[in-house]
Amino acid sequence: MRTLGIIGYSIVCALLLTLFSQIQDMLKYLFSLGALYTGIQFFRRYDTKGPRIAFVIVSVVLFFVFSIAYAMYLYIKTGEIPNPV
Template identity: 45%
Template sequence: MSDRFKSIVWMIVYSFAAGALLAAFSFTPGFVKYLFSLLALYIGIRFFRKYDSIGLRIAFFVVAILFYLVVAIIVSIVTYMRDNPDLINNV
């Protein structure tokens, strides 16, 4: 594998982790939610230490936000279906 491909794969992995942690932050009540925020910040710092390219850093932010939105939508759909089974069964 080329170094460029490895960098892109690692950027996607780091972005997914950061996006999922930010989604967990937005859905978790109480003080524990700040742990998810700090873990997402730590992942971002690790990524920035490892990769110097401006393009990869911008892509990290964009893809992390996209993963956050996707995970948040999926969690919202699952929560809605779990909390309203009578609406789903009547369709």
């Protein structure tokens, strides 16, 4: 059950960070605060080093996966490579 919790929190945090990196409006900071809040809730629930390290690693890996998937989606939709900002 702990593994599902780590994966669930990591997916939510990675999605929020992906939205933070892709949106160019003031709304992007709400996603940043959401990711911070998710991390705080995870660290409250799991107080040992192992799950915390796993959460950070899985969140970073999923952030890159989601960012690449979103860039591929934009490329398919528009035919242009998205500009990194």
